[in-house]
Amino acid sequence: MNLTSEKIKETLTQLTELFHLEKNIFQKFVIIHKYVDFLNKTPITKEALQTIFDDSAATMGDIYENLPNKEARNKIRGKKFWMYYSDLEMIHDIMGEFKVGKTSERTEFDNLCQDFSEPYSEEILELAFKVVNCHVFNRLDQESFLNEKKKDGKTWFDEKNSILYIKGERVMINNHDKITNAHKILNYIFTTNKDNLEDDFFYSEIAFEEFEDMEYKEDKCAWRKYFTACQEIKNKIIKCTKNKVDNFLLFNSGQKGRVKINFEYL
Numbered sequence: 001m002n003l004t005s006e007k008i009k010e011t012l013t014q015l016t017e018l019f020h021l022e023k024n025i026f027q028k029f030v031i032i033h034k035y036v037d038f039l040n041k042t043p044i045t046k047e048a049l050q051t052i053f054d055d056s057a058a059t060m061g062d063i064y065e066n067l068p069n070k071e072a073r074n075k076i077r078g079k080k081f082w083m084y085y086s087d088l089e090m091i092h093d094i095m096g097e098f099k100v101g102k103t104s105e106r107t108e109f110d111n112l113c114q115d116f117s118e119p120y121s122e123e124i125l126e127l128a129f130k131v132v133n134c135h136v137f138n139r140l141d142q143e144s145f146l147n148e149k150k151k152d153g154k155t156w157f158d159e160k161n162s163i164l165y166i167k168g169e170r171v172m173i174n175n176h177d178k179i180t181n182a183h184k185i186l187n188y189i190f191t192t193n194k195d196n197l198e199d200d201f202f203y204s205e206i207a208f209e210e211f212e213d214m215e216y217k218e219d220k221c222a223w224r225k226y227f228t229a230c231q232e233i234k235n236k237i238i239k240c241t242k243n244k245v246d247n248f249l250l251f252n253s254g255q256k257g258r259v260k261i262n263f264e265y266l
Helices: 005-021 026-042 043-066 072-077 080-097 104-114 123-149 180-192 203-211 223-240
Strands: 153-160 163-166 169-172 249-251 256-261
Touching: 005 043, 026 043, 026 080, 026 104, 026 123, 043 080, 043 123, 080 104, 080 123, 080 153, 153 180, 163 223, 169 223, 180 203, 180 223, 180 256, 203 223, 203 256, 223 249
Parallel strands: none
Antiparallel strands: 153 163, 163 169, 249 256
């Protein structure tokens, strides 16, 4: 499911609070596993993590060349985001193996408990939560701000989150990770042909270029797939805009069918 930035922050905050309140070490590790799993499986946070890691790697690469000794380099490295995240990720990975029975005789899990049995261990992990949340939240806020700026009064398609914006109206095209035909058609129009939004787009070219359907011309009923997808987009727009927009796409039926955006929304 595509989650908003606010919903993502709410979920991460809830898991952080649960970790703080939990007293049992095993349950604390379970919460960490859920936390890191959520970060890695939610598209927006996954991309945010990758950006943070890339930035950190680039920064450390520049720093290494100018630092005189290993001790100084390690001091800098210790302050980097990924150093805090790595503790959480290590626990996540071990708990994942333990969950599916890959750890032999609980050895790795027992070692994990031993590693984090010191009086200050909980504070270290809570700090890790705080650092990770801070960086991820900042990235989400930046992304939200940029998206708000992009969509302000404009018509565009957020391909990553499968959201169509029509002059301030927001239409969710996909509610799940699965890429639908409706999503593909909008992606073809708004991404592949972003400089030609006023054009007519024939089903035959959409089939060939976006769907890699090489049999379109031979299949006399192939057009129905694309016509149905356009109808689905239209219905979603009508529902989400409460009938304010009912003619966004202009399309017809038949083997030579085509679709275009109504110019009044461009």
